[in-house]
Each structure stands twice: as C-alpha cells, then as structure tokens.
Amino acid sequence: MAELEQGTIIKLLNGKTCTVDSELGRGGQGIVYLVDYCGGDFALKWYTRDYSDSFYNNLKRNADSGAPSNAFLWPLAVTEKQKGSFGYIMKLRPRGYREFSDFMLAKVQFSSMAANINAAIKICDAFQKLHIRGLSYQDMNDGNFFINPRNGDVLICDNDNVAPDKTNLGIIGKAGYLAPEIVDQKTMPNRYSDYFSMAVILFILFYFNRPFEGKKIAGCGCMTEDMEKAFFGHNAVFIMDPLDDSNRPVPGLHTNVIRRWGLFPKSMEKLFIQAFSKQSILFPEKRVIDREWMTLMIQLRSMLCKCPHCGEETFVEPDSSNQVCLDCGRNIEKPMVLKVDKFRIPLFQGQKIYNVQLPVDGDLNAIVGEVVRHSMTNRLGIKNYSTFTWQAIDPAGDVHNVSPEAGMPIKNEMKIKFKMGINGLIVK
Structure with a gap:
C-alpha cells in the first residue's frame, strides 16, 4: 500500500476532501498525517495493512454516530477507498498532553x-x-x-x-x-x-x-x-x-x-x-x-484536602476519627460529613460539592456548593453556587431557604433538601 505524499488530495465519504501536508507518526496499523480539512489542521490515520469490509463499515458507523465523550479522539469522517487503502479524519492532539x-x-x-x-x-x-x-x-x-x-x-x-x-x-x-x-x-x-x-x-x-x-x-x-x-x-x-x-x-x-x-x-x-x-x-x-x-473516584476527589498544618495534599476519610497528614504526620481534626446519595463528603474549608454527587447530570466539574469560612463568626458554612434554592432544616425542625449565592451553617443532624427527591444530612 502506497504511502501518501505532500499535496495528495483524499476524498471523504461525506463529500469533502482533505489535503496531506506531512507525516506525524506511524505504527503497526498505519501512518498518521497532518492534513488540511475544511480549512483547519486535522489528523488523518491512513492504514498500511489490509482490513475487512466489516472493519470499514464499523468505522463508518462510529463516525456517523459521533463520540460518546469529548475525551475520545473519535473518527470525524471516513475516507473513500482509494490508492489501495482508506483512513479517517480526527482532531489533532493539543499541546501539553x-x-x-x-x-x-x-x-x-x-x-x-x-x-x-x-x-x-x-x-x-x-x-x-x-x-x-x-x-x-x-x-x-x-x-x-x-x-x-x-x-x-x-x-x-x-x-x-x-x-x-x-x-x-x-x-x-x-x-x-x-x-x-x-x-x-x-x-x-x-x-x-x-x-x-x-x-x-x-x-x-x-x-x-x-x-x-x-x-x-x-x-x-x-x-x-x-x-x-x-x-x-x-x-x-x-x-x-x-x-x-x-x-x-x-x-x-x-x-x-x-x-x-x-x-x-x-x-x-x-x-x-x-x-x-x-x-x-x-x-x-x-x-x-x-x-x-466512577463512584469511587468522585468520592476520592472529596477526600482530598490541604493539610491545615503544612498545606500539602492529604486525604481525610469521612468515617475515620484518626486522621494524619501524609506529608507532615500531624493529626487532623475529623470534620463534619455531608451524606448525600452514595457519597460521604467531609466538610473541611474549601470542600466543593459537585453536580454529580447529588446526583445531577452534567459537567463532572460543575460545582453546586462550597464550604467557606464566615468572615465575622469564623465558623464554617456551605455557600450555594447552584441555580436553585435549597431548604436547610435544622435539628429543631425549622426550615430556612438557601437561595443561590446565599449560605447556611454546618450543624450536626441538619438536613438539606437540594432538589425534589435529593436530600442530604450533615453528621459528626
């Protein structure tokens, strides 16, 4: 199978073309070229070994259906069979990876x-x-x-x-x-x-x-x-x-x-x-x-904190009363814990509560709340960064509305109604 030269025009199944610029790398399956596609720089993977019609048809289906996640450098368009082979267009890997x-x-x-x-x-x-x-x-x-x-x-x-x-x-x-x-x-x-x-x-x-x-x-x-x-x-x-x-x-x-x-x-x-x-x-x-x-890694993210003594990263396990910094070895006081869905979120200063923990579909990094320290009382509380009003129910049964950008105190046995059917409980 012939390798592609600079300036070669390759036809795609979507009716468009790409133009080969230079080689980016090669491996056991084929060669990856830098190409001009729709006026921008993209990568073309060009196969240098034989593949079946089933492989080709599956590649077309994947390109037509689109990527399941933006993490995939997914086939964007498949080429026509030409010059004894075929390939597909994908995004280039950005710098820094x-x-x-x-x-x-x-x-x-x-x-x-x-x-x-x-x-x-x-x-x-x-x-x-x-x-x-x-x-x-x-x-x-x-x-x-x-x-x-x-x-x-x-x-x-x-x-x-x-x-x-x-x-x-x-x-x-x-x-x-x-x-x-x-x-x-x-x-x-x-x-x-x-x-x-x-x-x-x-x-x-x-x-x-x-x-x-x-x-x-x-x-x-x-x-x-x-x-x-x-x-x-x-x-x-x-x-x-x-x-x-x-x-x-x-x-x-x-x-x-x-x-x-x-x-x-x-x-x-x-x-x-x-x-x-x-x-x-x-x-x-x-x-x-x-x-x-996924559940474990989201929980792990919530257990990572900065040591209050040395400032280095360490873990705080929500169910352990014996917390020691991994770096300086000093004891860390056990924080209050927010129980919501499958998660137990230690409420130390700077802790973030994420959409996916409520759980609400959307951005994995979207924040609905954060533990902050009150400038006047020096006590910790939770600030509402979501777009909806929460209800905080204190141990006496009194209900307090927590609107977006407002805050609420952290108290043992305080309940939080985030949304319909999504409830949390703060415990020691």
Whole structure:
C-alpha cells in the first residue's frame, strides 16, 4: 500500500476532501498525517495493512454516530477507498498532553494529586458513556491515552477498534492489559474484558506499576507466549493480593507501588483487591464495573484536602476519627460529613460539592456548593453556587431557604433538601 505524499488530495465519504501536508507518526496499523480539512489542521490515520469490509463499515458507523465523550479522539469522517487503502479524519492532539507511558516511566509527573484523580474520573466517565451505547473498546493499553499533567485532562486515541459489544473485528489487545480469558484465548474482547483492562489502567495511574508484574515476572528471563498465559491468564496473581503473597513487588525494582500502596484511602485499595481477585479473574460477570469506579473516584476527589498544618495534599476519610497528614504526620481534626446519595463528603474549608454527587447530570466539574469560612463568626458554612434554592432544616425542625449565592451553617443532624427527591444530612 502506497504511502501518501505532500499535496495528495483524499476524498471523504461525506463529500469533502482533505489535503496531506506531512507525516506525524506511524505504527503497526498505519501512518498518521497532518492534513488540511475544511480549512483547519486535522489528523488523518491512513492504514498500511489490509482490513475487512466489516472493519470499514464499523468505522463508518462510529463516525456517523459521533463520540460518546469529548475525551475520545473519535473518527470525524471516513475516507473513500482509494490508492489501495482508506483512513479517517480526527482532531489533532493539543499541546501539553503526554503519553501514558511517560507517567509510568517518571518522565513526567502530575502537578498535583487533584490532577491525578481528575484523570481517573475522566477515564471512568469516558468508558461508562461508551459502554452505555452498547460498545466495547477492546484494546485498552498504555498507548491509548494522552494526559495533561497540569490538570489531568485525558484524550483517548485508537478508537477504530471500538465495536458493538461481543463483536470483534480482529483486534485483540496488548499483554499485561488484557483480561485473563482473552490471554487464554477463551473468548474475544467485550465489555467485561474492558472492565478488567480499565482496572489495570487505573491501578497504573495511581501506583505506576502493572498489577500483575511482581516477583514472578522479575524472575523471568525471556517472556514467551506460554509465560504470558501463565502470568496474565487465569492463574494471574495480583501483586497486593491479601490471600496470596507469591507475586509481591520486589524491593528496589517495584519501588513505586511499594511506596504508594497504603497512602490512599482503604476504600480504593479494597476495590482494587476486588477487581484483581481470583473471583474477578475467573468470572468476568463478577468484575467491578465502570460505574463503581466512577463512584469511587468522585468520592476520592472529596477526600482530598490541604493539610491545615503544612498545606500539602492529604486525604481525610469521612468515617475515620484518626486522621494524619501524609506529608507532615500531624493529626487532623475529623470534620463534619455531608451524606448525600452514595457519597460521604467531609466538610473541611474549601470542600466543593459537585453536580454529580447529588446526583445531577452534567459537567463532572460543575460545582453546586462550597464550604467557606464566615468572615465575622469564623465558623464554617456551605455557600450555594447552584441555580436553585435549597431548604436547610435544622435539628429543631425549622426550615430556612438557601437561595443561590446565599449560605447556611454546618450543624450536626441538619438536613438539606437540594432538589425534589435529593436530600442530604450533615453528621459528626
């Protein structure tokens, strides 16, 4: 299949054309070119190997249906078959985004833990929306993600492998990220294998180590197909499995996970242990699903705070009375907690209450309230940043309207009616 030269005009199925400018990069599937499309700069992925008509038709359907989330660098338009091949147009990756592997190799770091958590939330949201459409990604690995280390924004590429659930068009995936049943060649990729791969990505995002690469692989001289099945198939052992220490991280080799395991709230460690348990390995339908990860990450965002003593980021667990800063080691007084829907929100100064916690559909970062300190009384309260009036019901049963931009005190056993059917309760 011929490579494209500068100035080549490519016809698209939508009746438009694009003009090739220069090569941006290449890989096993094809070459990505910078092209002029509708008067702007875009990327053209041009295939250099044969793909079936089913693959081509699926690509057209994806382009026609549009992206499930703005996190996906989704096919915008598919080319006609020409010059012995075809391809598709997508947006260019903006400046400031780094490859996922750069974080794994410590070539770049998140600007803050808040940015790290935001990246996880973006990934969970993107794949939840993709799965709601009845699609599966099928090839999740470290090459699919570009992340902005400053704010944690995420872009997901290689979306030509996305297909209806339980439909596979020949793309299997990458060892170390694949679900065990795919490694064992028992089935083709699907939504349940996506759940497993997403858990792998999230684990790496926080611990900078793959979840099944411990002392077993460290003692392996050369990785063969049989060894891949042994390490990543149905006999895989999670490096932090509390019931099986046969594959623990190796000191001096797996430094990141050894240092970081134990820093995060127990709720997160518990969900990773569940996600990589023997049950989840052997029974795909028992896996932690995207919605559960999303709930955890939103809760994690609410547990992140600035230490009142040293000002560094640390976590405050809403149900623990023994809070210690991860940086300076000093005790942190347990704050009041707002219970709403599935969430328990510690009410420390600066805490934000988000749309998605009420829950209200919309922007993941949309704020409906914030904990502020009153300039006169020096007491903490909650300011209403939503567009609707709340009702605050104090322990005596008195009702107070809290209009937008107004505030309310934080008192034990105070109830808040945010909207019809959306209620919160403040507790010690």
